[in-house]
Amino acid sequence: MRDVAIIGIGLTRFGERWEHSLRDLMAEAGLSALTDAGINGKDVEALYAGIMASGRFVGQEHIAALLADQLGFDNIPATRVENACASGGTALRQGYIAVASGIHDIVAVGGVEKMTDVTTSEATTALGGAGDQEWELNQGITFPGLYALMARRHMHEYGTTVEQMAAVAVKNHLNATKNKYAQFRKEITIDEVLNSKPVADPLKILDCSPLSDGAAAVILAPLDIARKYTDTPVKILASTQATDTLCLAERGSITGLKATAVAGEKAYKASGLKPGDIDVAEVHDCFTIAEILAMEDLGFFKKGAAAKAISEGETALNARLSVNTSGGLKGCGHPVGATGVKQAVEITMQLRGEAEGRQVSGAEIGMTHNVGGSGATAVVHILERTN
Amino acid sequence: MAGIVGYGAYVPRMRIKVEEIARVWNEDAESIKKGLSITEKSVPSMDEDAATIAVEAARNALSHSGINPKEIGAVYVGSESHPYAVKPTATIVAQAIGAGTSLTAADLEFACKAGTAGIQMLMGMTDSSMIKYGITIGSDTSQGRPGDALEYTASAGGAALVIGKEKSECIAEILATASYTTDTPDFWRREGANFPSHGGRFTGEPGYFKHIVHASKLLFEKTGFKPSDFTYAVFHQPNGKFPKNAAKLLGFTEKQIEIGLLTPLIGNTYSGASMLGLCAVLDNAVPGERILVTSFGSGAGSDSFAIEVTEGINEKRGRAVKISTMIKDKQYIDYAQYLKNRNSITKR
Amino acid sequence: MEKASAGMWRKIDSRYNLVGSMCERCGTKYFPQRAICRNCGKDTKMLHRKMSGRGTVYSHSEIRVPAEAFKESAPYTVGIIELEEGPKVEGHIIDNGKKVEIGTKVKTAFRKMYTDGEEGLIHYHFKFIPE
Structure with a gap:
């Protein structure tokens, strides 16, 4: 190799x-x-x-x-x-x-x-194909609906709040204002997220990537x-991938994505690194809850602790760990096939020191985390600056 | 002798009040309530139709009967609102109740009496040992043209009877049946038409009353029974008033028809109506009591039955939801929601 | 006009009656049906098993922005139901006036799920209803 x-x-x-x-x-x-x-x-x-x-x-x-x-x-x-x-x-x-x-x-x-x-309706139907067509979409369970089911359970098991989820959107929109490639270069507030149009309770439109x-x-x-x-x-230090059941209900737990956890562990093992070594990460925030799950599944926070940490700013630009500096899927936009590659582009910019107003100072190691469907596929890459 | 092995019913929980329909058409609710002797009617949800109602009723009847669904030899669904013009409701029901594949099935249509025609077919089939058990269902989500008098009564519901002939398994015996049939165009719906047409007052005397009375009298002649030999009587109930008048014409008291008269509370469930009335009576009847049931279907005909409750009813009591419980479980909707539920307005 | 119907027909027993699978060796039950047991792999036989349809709500959501085929019926509630036999399944939860929350007991009902337009097939399916 x-x-x-x-x-x-x-x-x-x-x-x-x-x-x-x-x-x-x-x-x-x-x-x-x-x-x-x-x-x-x-x-x-x-x-x-x-x-x-x-x-x-x-x-x-x-x-x-x-x-x-x-x-x-x-x-x-x-x-x-x-x-x-x-x-x-x-x-x-x-x-x-x-x-x-x-x-x-x-x-x-x-x-x-x-x-x-x-x-929009046709697009919603097309995206639903990422889940189980026969046993999810055919029953009217949309893609946001699947993440809503995860969010509801996460709220139930860990006390995660809609305000904490909204904080993910607020952070990522703020980052997006500094990215000329981003779809939404506009700050939003917690209240704006909470008062936005409901999509699949508890998720509102501003909890969703566009x-x-x-x-x-x-x-x-x-x-x-x-x-x-x-x-x-x-340099690509690790490139790992894992799968899980296509149908959300068939998983033992839905408060985390096992595929993410497995791909993450493999990536840490392949690179010899640990979560604390990552300076900047682009994670798959197709919905606000998804970033919370990713932060926990990738080992950055203990299960149930990420929502609070994110809402307290621990993953803001140039905080302990800078997450979704591009604006993420939420702020930068989510042309689905492009997203996983865009994450690598963003991390490359960060490691080259070319990220302009959103540059993470001294970024040496970056991670990308790309999820398919409601978590049936997860792909993790760890990248390293060489100059 | 053929008898009822089990029964079950289903009434959708949405209701619309006479006042709400009258409000839209600027009519006087009080005179309509009095004239039709009805207060409100059941309305199907958007995801309910004659097939789903038939399945729910049949599943309830099966639980009540305690029989193995694989032993059902015939499935008949009577309705004037079959979801498909071509493609049987009966096969949907047979599959959904877990019946086997070596059975005969068909959809029946005879306005409001197709379900009771099914009883007669199954009586013959079980008595002749052609089949062990059969199930017949009367189920409808009937249509009333907006603004038409029928709109106040045309409702949704269904009932199912499992018919067999082993006396030990029966909850009631069907002692006799008689029918009276003529070609009388009192009410009809042409292929492809969304709503039925009717002959107005012509539906009464030459339609409903003539057939109900003749069929019932034929049954009396056949059995030697007179009205006082029955504890209960159930007549088809297009509104709350007709069955009361029919009872009077035949010499039944109001008390005899009280329990089986559901239309004032849920409207006219068409193919479900007389069978639902019978189910409500069976919920209350005790062994030895006799029930007269006379259905009516426009077009026109009546099937009359003399039924005697047997010991088996006590053992099976409580196995399925009571009709009165279903009637009490309700949610009121307004006229706009009603139109939406009936697919009269759709999102385009 | 030719319209495809084999897809819905094929799974009709599962759609109407919640017929899933059971591993002959370890007894684990699955819904939807599967050919290979997750515990025992290929060295066992998978039998068809009808689920009772009774279970509890594991998670739920009210769908406000529906997919194309469900635009008439939104908003509607969906959920993951933990069946008493073990498997978790997703489905519609019918509004019968009772509050739906995690732990709510449900049973199945038989309803229309969607239709293929005005002239196409009607797709009947199990749904869940609070007890």
């Missing part, structure tokens, strides 16, 4: 990109990643693209070949990776495996979703030749 580094990153602004199609978005992020790495499309040996539901969102399957063509890649193998909202993180892991194994040297990893070409368009891309290379392309390669 070879060490792998990120040598280039690219990102589009997330949001309602009315004027841009799926291929426009991927081209924008892809070109910017190629430019950042100082390479040409002809240099790329393979593409892994994370897309969750292009068939339902824009009626297009067979996306990887389309993107390879649009990005000017040269008849290379291109593979679509689908793991619901963890499609991007999983694509990154597939790219990592391809380079680490020695099969390819220069690999492009993309993530994209175009979600606003359908109605429907977004956007794309992200990274270029991977073996660490030993990375400096040929960049002065600031970011």
Whole structure:
């Protein structure tokens, strides 16, 4: 196994990109990643693209070949990776495996979703496919509904409050104001979250990540030749993944995601690090409760302690641990296939010291945590600054 | 001799008051309540239809009967509001009650009396040992055109009877049955039409009363019984008034029909109506008591039954929810919610 | 007009009657049905078992923004029900005027879940109702 580094990153602004199609978005992020790495499309040996539901969102399957063509890649193998909202993180892991194994040297990893070409109701239905279609969605249990069920139970078992959940949204919106790629560059208050439109009790609309368009891309290379392309390669210390039951009800506990815990433990083991070594983390806050679960499952806080810690500012920008500096899924936006790759882009910016107004000072080690569905898939990456 | 092995019913818990419907159409609630002898009617929830009501009633009847559903040889569902025009409700019910596959099933339609036609079919089938048990259900979510007089009464509900012939398993014996049938167009709904049409006052004398009276009298002739031989009588009840008048015409007292007269409280459950009335009586009857049941279906016909309660009723008492409990469990809705529940207004 | 119906038909026993699986070896019950026991792996047989439908509310939520097929019926309550046989299942919880909270006892009812438009199939399904 070879060490792998990120040598280039690219990102589009997330949001309602009315004027841009799926291929426009991927081209924008892809070109910017190629430019950042100082390479040409002809240099790329393979593409892994994370897309969750292009068939339902824009009626297009067979996306990887389309993107390879649009990005000017040269008849290379291109593979679509689908793991619901963890499609991007999983694509990154597939790219990592391809380079680490020695099969390819220069690999492009993309993530994209175009979600606003359908109605909100159609989008809700499409996202529901991340859960168990037969036994969850077919009974009217929406995707926010699944996280609402987790939130309700977490509140029951640990006394977590709606105010504490709202604090996650407030923090992430504040971070998003400092990110030019973010969908919501607007501060919100606890009261605004609590008084926003109910979606699936106890979750309100401001507890939920939005429907977004956007794309992200990274270029991977073996660490030993990375400096040929960049002065600031970011090393991938760990790339891990785990699964759990698709159907939420079938899990022993729903106050945590076992897939996250397992992927997290494996990542710590692979890197030889512990939670306290992480300086900055992008975690999967598709709903506010999800960030609370992630903080506990990844070992940053004891079970039941994260909500209070977050609401007291312990994960704010440049606090003990900076979490979701990009604004997270909540503030930056959540074009589902793009999210896992965007997390790696954000951490790379942080480790390179390029995160501008939201820079975590002295960031050496960063983590990304990408979840599919209600936690049936979790992907964790630990990245390290090398310069 | 064929008898009732178990019974069960189901009444949706939503209700709309006469006052609320009258408010919308600027009519005088008091005179309607008096004229129709009705106070409110049951309304199905958005997720209820004649099939779900039939299943709930049949499940209650099965629990009450204590029989193994795999021994059911026939399932008949009588309704004028079958959810599908083509595709049987009866197969949905058979599957949902866990009946086996070696059975016959069919949907019946005869306005408000299709369920009692099912009783007669099952009597023949069990008496002839063609089947061991059969279940017949009368279930409806009947439609009343907005603003029409029927809107005050057309309601939702259902009842199911398990029929068998082992006396030891029965809670009541069906001593005799008689029917009276003519081609009388008092009430109808054409294929594809959402609401029924009716002949107004023509539905009374030549429709309801003629058939109820003739069928009941035929039964008296056949059995030699007279009204005083029955503790209870149940007549089809399109409103609260008709059955009282029918009772008077035949020589029954108000007391005899009191327990089985549910329409004033829940409206006309159409195919469910006379069978629900019978279930309410059975909830209260003791061994040895006789019950007259005469249904009526527009179009038109009446089936009359002489039923005698047997010892088995005591053993099975309390196995299923009482009709009076279902009637008391209710939630009032306004006219807008009523329209929504009836799919008259939909989100587009 | 041709419309697909095999998908709903295939699972009708589970949808109507909560028929799940039981591992012949360890006795663990599952809903929905599965072919392989989580405890015993492949070296056992999975039998069909009907669940009683009785259980308690493990978690619940009122859905205010529904998926397309449920737009008429929102808001509605859904929940995870811990069945007395062991498995936890998700489902609709019918509003019968009784308060729904964690620990509320429920049983099943038979209702329409959704319909495939005006002319398509009606999907009947178990729902839960507070006792």
